[in-house]
Amino acid sequence: MNSLDAVNFQSLNMVRDELVATIEDSARNLEIFVNDGEDSDSLQNCINGIRQIVGILRLIQFRGACTLAEELLLTATDISPGNSGPAFEKTIEVISNTFFVLTRYLEYIQQVERKVPVLLIPQINELRKLRSEPAVSECFFFQLDLSATPDLPAIEPLATNGEPFTTVIRRLRHMYQIGLLGLVREKQVKNSLALMRRAMIRIQRVSAPRPLTQLWWYSNLLLDAMMTENMALLESRKLLFGRIDRVLRQVVSSGESALEATPPRALVKELIYLIALSGKKTDEMSRVLSAYGINDFAYNDKDLGSERDALNGPSAHTVMSLAKVLQTELTQTKKVLEAAAQSESQRIDDLDEFIGNLHKIAEILSIVGLVSPSNILKDEIKRIQLWKLQEDGPSSADLTDVANTLLYLDSAVSALEHAKLSDEKLAEANRVAQQEIIASSELSEAGKIVIEECEAGLSLTKRALSSFADSNYDTGHIRNIAKTLNTVRGGMIMLKKEKAAALLARCVDFVDTVLMDQDPPVALKEMLETFADAIVSIEYYLDSASNSLKMDESVLKLAEESLDALGLAIEGEA
Template structure:
């Protein structure tokens, strides 16, 4: 998986990024409507630069690179741009759209996956006639070290082959035929078999020379591609074009080509793709270890992340969720009436069936085929009730109700994370929507109890010790402590218990007002635990230092927290 990001930092800048992107879209849209508007074009460039600066600060290398490329491309757009600049403007618009989608992806997934932006970045670079970035671009490695394939690749299975010129021409043609099929996005199965055969031959022709390990290792990559489903991105197609150049040199340079010095960049990219496609491949790891390069993701992770990135956007999800919520409410109301034994007519049954069918179509749009199929099945069950309105089987009602609850939970989770949740079953999902809602209610109630406690103590002090203000503190803190125990937060519950003991002895049982030091320290302890509880409802990464601060504060006034 690509590296996680600091969600707290991202939350701080998210609104600013969102507003700046909206400003970029508006400026670019106005310029497209009036290409003589130099002010709108300059505003667009300035706003893109502002975005780039934000991405630099939060260390989002892919987003920063894309924003920088968009700035460079925008500066090449002249005021009054003619139709010959349409493609350039189209690429610029695409880059803004992808940036917007990527910021949504960051907000939901909480991981930075710069490789997802590589294709868009390279399209902008090609538009400016610059060299493209390779797939390993966002990975660090030691450029002072050299790859030595001969120490990793065994050649004993390759028997030498004579008649170099004859076979070189044949293998080159074989490789080109396979490559053309890949470039045209045709069936890659046969294409890879042709390339595999070509590279085997090239290795046999080069046994005993410097290039033999390169051909042999490239063949290992092709073998992995044959056995693992792999998308041929533009970057990967370019890699195979680079390998084809080596085979072509066998024809143009003859036998001398066998002793060429292997290209370090090419060997690195072959090993990199090999590791992405087959993370368990030993030779790929050995090669990359030579230059201290560690691959951060697998092919499956990249494909899944790309699917989420290019899936429906948050605005689409919001619109669909609203429409689906209304349909779900309609079904639940009708099912409730059916269950109560109210009179059921054919019109009601048809309505429920139609809504389930409509839900099935929406779920297909959201790429949730299993849930969609389930709704289709339940629509058929409901349709079978026609003519048997008086004898609807209770189990059928429960099956339909379960499906509705499942769809509701799945959509809530989809909206929250954008993840593939087509498999969600409410009763088996440990992270389901309803459980989260219940947890949030507990968190909010516990927060309210702590806020009430702090206000009560403030009122007690301001009234010169009127203990009536403390009457509800015990109940409030017991509620908060019970809530934390319910959530499995025993350490938080212990802090609250120690705070309650302090309040009981120093405020309720005492005949005089506590000193300022104790009150301030108690306030610090309560505030720290309040902040911690607040984070329970907002982030999966919790700051245990807040609890440590509460514990230390209570200890300093003589109240140790007992675990």
Template sequence: MVAITNTTSLTFLKEAIDSTLTEAENRLEAFSENHSLHEELTYIADSFQQLRGICQVVELPAAALMSEEMGLAARELRDKVSDARIQALGNAIVLLTRYFDYVQLKNRTLPALLIQGLNDLRQANGKALIQESHFFSADLSVARTPPAKVSELKRSEMPALARRLRHMYQVGLLGILRNQSAKPNLKLMARALARLDKAAGPCGMSRFLWVAQGVLTAMFSDDMAITSARKALLSQYDRQLKGLVYGGEQAFDAEPPLLLVKESLYVVSLSQQQSGVVDEIKTAFSLKNSITDEELQRELALMTGASGSVIRSVASAMREEIAELKHSLDMASQGVADTNYQQVGESLQRLGSTLSMIGKDEDAAAIKQRGAEVGKWSADQSVEGEAFHALVDDLLTIENVAANLERSLAPEDDVHRAASNSSISLYQLDEARMTVVGECRAGLALAKRSVSSFMDNNWDAMHLSNLPGTFASIAGGLMFLELERAKSVTESCHKYIVKQLIEGTSNPTREDMETLADALTGVDYYLESMEEQKPIGDGVLEVAEESMKALGYPVNKVA
């Protein structure tokens, strides 16, 4: 018998496969209505066992594994019946049907497209999840290239440093697990591993720290999807760090699990980056992948029919309509053109209907009433009258409703404080805040560059002479933003730089400078998360406070 190896040959078997899946779906539906029909499950299990054989012949390993899992799930349903298991099997049938359609139309297999479906089915049946790299292979015996540089830090000092850097990593990990802003959290985690890798030097854990940095760098730079499998991978990294904290000096000579390395290499292989640590890892392990993570997520969306945020779309549409209304009213107030108030009234009615759809019934009723009134205005309506100003106030109220659907600024009490005053445009307030945040971040970037120049030029304090004024500007900005905790951290950094680096008589160690950079970076990441309107939380500031405490300049706690 000649093996069918070309996926286009699936066409000859597609009709039979579709018939099998449709019949299995119908029989599963019959069983869901009458759990005594065990013969239906037997038919389903046998059908998927046959389908598994077909998938092996046409070399579709992911579909073969899915068929096998579905057959096992059907048999297990006879003993452990539950609606969740039935639904999981039904979802798997739909997904596998779409996968065969995808393979036939695209002429590419992409086994990774079925990983999540496989795990959903296994989870429903109480089985361990398979790795995202299940269908990926790499030579795991490759050594780190180039090797780690020798560290200046004593091995006896490593567990204490590992404890602080693990806390830094955990702050970022917690943000990832809570689905907070990904980029600042990933950068924080990557910095923690980079610092630990630099301090550890050549050791058994060196290759793991190197590869893990590559994963975090790839996820950050490529804006990769944060899937449940990748959250689990990042959590496994934390368990390795825990071993370094509590295992003593010898823990650094241990070798990490090879499966952890394999899963990490798979993520790196999906990256588009061609430089830095990602390129080093790709070159060392000869990693090649026919698809990037961006393409993979796009193909997944095509196959599963994923859609974007409805709420965000609604808010965006409201914002555009409000902008057009504001423009019309602005033209009317300047007497530049005659305004068609009937169209304005119709727009207000549409906005009212949108508000009703999202549950803002009180605002909806008010704006619809206003729309009915405005629709009766004549072209020479007075723009100085009370009615016109009331319309402008109503528009501002709707604008703030739309803004509150989109925005999520930190800290939360600022949102509540601004939202309590409907006379302030939240969009304009956000713009003002972001301008100040940007200026503060620019000041922190200048501070870090100055400290770096100070180190590179034999501890020449001249490179720090501009920092007192810079920190005064940063403090002023943080005071305006009412971020007292972040302000306290920068004040401690300022005090350390003046007392120890500018006025001090002895040179600091490079480890001290790295610790100072940790504190400045923590505040920077906190502000970066505000720019993205996805707050990272105060945990990153706690890490910054620990860094300053380690330098002997503890932060004054904010009441």
């Protein structure tokens, strides 16, 4: 198992200058061709340069960079003189960006003395997409022997109470799909993952101990890792979970016989890779990874995220130079603004020049990675342009607002320099900027606090229900959850979420009349599972809250269906 190139930096050092010169020369030839679409010689020189790049990378055995260069060569040879249109422009854009990524990759790996070819996969797939070739998976450079597999864990079968297998699988697949939809849209990510995992666990219980259970088991482990380790939601990972849904569709279509199939090897390999990449350590995950000979992994998802940002961003030298330019431009702009504020007319002598300088600052901010501050300044420029229409010039309040924006930008650039351009600090500067953009009223902030408290109450309820089930239904563990749920219900009433409040009232009734009953029903275990589905659905509903406190009311349908199954429909809607 190995996903890293063999270290061969001495060879790279020997050829780096020639390699970078060839990349830059090929990029210039491409630019000449674009400016004069009939110049076939420039295009051919560009292609010849790429061939030379491929040869050098093969010679020094840089597998990841070589694969990217090979894809670049295939894409460039598809270009013909005289082409035009959106597709042609997109091809040129991707090829130009590939030259940049290739140069940055070589610079970056020399800085850190570590080669991780997986960083190049997004750009490789961009090139393949142009040629309508299938995308390569994240584990493309990952070698794994799938001949040895761990034994399936012992798991209690799911009691279906006579419900047909197809009906159970279809319902659980529906639960998985709701979570998958939220994941694809990147909304309610944590609870979307939790919903998908809950479905996988129950499907695993229905399937065990048949061969396809292995796929649900690994999916469950990965979903758990993605939640707890905050793994990045890359497009390839969304597609992976979509492919798992297609396997579920086959099970729904073919019935129980489909569970005897061996899990697709490509899916297993990708799941194992991502489980190892997560960096999470549990006994179950360690047992799985050990079975495949993975005892240690050279990096984790967080490391890759930082390195991916560094690769796609400008070089350290470029950022440092631009940061110094920014400081100079901001200082001059603040002096102009200060002079205007101290004058009687409060006018800026050359407003067009002032606006032009602000545009320049906004562009530089974007280049160095401070996208949010750049967007803030662009919005401010739109307001400043209206000063041309004001006969009396800008008011003191207008000047103060611009001054505050410039002070904020100055602090963002200072943070950039103070951080010495580390990825973590760049990200921090952007997060601060994003927080500054969001203007929330006091009422909105109070509403968010209410939602947080309600979510905490539901989390406490889930833990209590789990302890209740584990203790053979000792009611001491759930003595206070009716009070907790009533508190959550009060929060929903405060936020004017009547439907959610009504569902929570029925949840309280279930606790009081069923769970706290000294003579519980025979089917209590499955009833408890269904009740937990309702609680999870309400939690998912809370997590859907936007900044304006709007929530996805359709999610409550899941909670209502669960309570219907328990005989606890909302009055008037049964």
